[in-house]
Amino acid sequence: FLYYAEGDGPDDTGVFGGELDARADRRLFAADTAAVYAQSGHLLFVRQGTLLAQPFDAKTLQVVGDPVSLATSVPMEGTSPAFSVSNAGVLTYRSGLTEEQQFAWFDRAGTLLGTVGQPGHYRGVDLSPDGRRVAVHRHDGDGGDIWVFEPRGTTTRVTSSPAFDNAHPAWSPDGGEIAFVSLRNHNWGLYRKHADVADTDTLLIESAEPKVPAHWSAGGLLYTNLTGSEGDTYLLPFGAEIASHDGASSQSSPVATP
Secondary structure (H helix, E strand, O other): OEEEEOOOOHHHOEEEEOOOOOOOOEEEEOOOOOOEEEOOOEEEEEEOOEEEEEEEEOOOOEEOOOOEEEEOOOOEEOOEEOEEEOOOOOEEEOOOOOOOEEEEEEOOOOOEEEEEEEEEEEEEEEEOOOOOOEEEEEEEOOEEEEEEEOOOOOEEEOOOOHHHOOEEEEEOOOOOEEEEEEEEOOEEEEEEEEOOOOOOOEEEEEEOOOEEEEEEEOOEEEEEEEEOOEEEEEEEOOOOOOOOOOOOOOOOEEEEOO
């Protein structure tokens, strides 16, 4: 597995590789973002605004040779790079900075099929499991809401209280629900809600620390619990009502620490 970490010194910051049955992780190289593994045998990452491809041996966790520049002026939000690579070897990336974004559907040939929604400040994009809908966080002023964009151009507002700063949507495995983080009563909580039904949302877990949902699988919801500039990653299994979290609850088992 690969992960990105920030430490106190230059040797503690960068892209790391590890194995599930070994405790010793290895720092691979310095970078400004997390790395994405491509089937071509390369690690793609951004360093000082340049998108680079580094030859990589996944069996030995060793980099080979020197990185090759693919694109310049590639922006990032935090440590999340503005690019993606498919298993077929197709690379997409964004170049330059923009004040507002416009969502649009493209086919496999790159032909514009149509725009979706209004231009705005969007963060946290998650594609549904069937690849036909997109959940996004639209940021307005001091907060935002979760929206779902449909293939035909229709939009559904999943949450309706932007002051709660509803953000970081994550689809359920069956595509029926969305998990997200929301700030309510001075606590950050993880909530789940049906994507197509105007019902109430359900609180899963909350605490004073911000939370960032990452992925919802059959085993539960993977999220990061932030403390200042650092954070631990937890797996929240479903099956029991969980209403509070102090950072070390036995009902929310940590699976990794940076």
